[in-house]
Amino acid sequence: MKLGRFTEEQIIGVLREQEAGAKTADLARKHVVAEATIDNWKAKYGGLDVSEAKRLRALEDENRKLKKLLAESMLRQRGIEGVAVKKW
Secondary structure, eight states, rough: OOOSSOOOOHHHHHHHHHTTOOOOOHHHHHOOOOOHHHHHHHHHHHHHOHHHHHHHHHHHHHHHHHHHHHHHHHHHHHHHHHHHHHHH
C-alpha cells in the first residue's frame, strides 16, 4: 500500500480549513496538492475525527491482511486438490 505524504491528522486539518470557509483552490496551493486530491480526501475522510480516521486505517490494513491470507489458503487448497487428482 502506498504511503502518502499526509497523515490522517493533516488531511482532517485541511478539511477543517475548508469547512471553515477557505476555498479549495487556495488550500490546494497552500498544501501543494491538486484540487481533486482535496475532493478525494473529502469523500473519504469528510466528517471523521482523527481517532475515527486512525480506526479506519487500522481496519483497512486488517482487511488487506485477511484477504491475503484467504487468497494464499485458496491457492494452497487448489494445489493440494491438483496433487490428489493425479493418478500415481
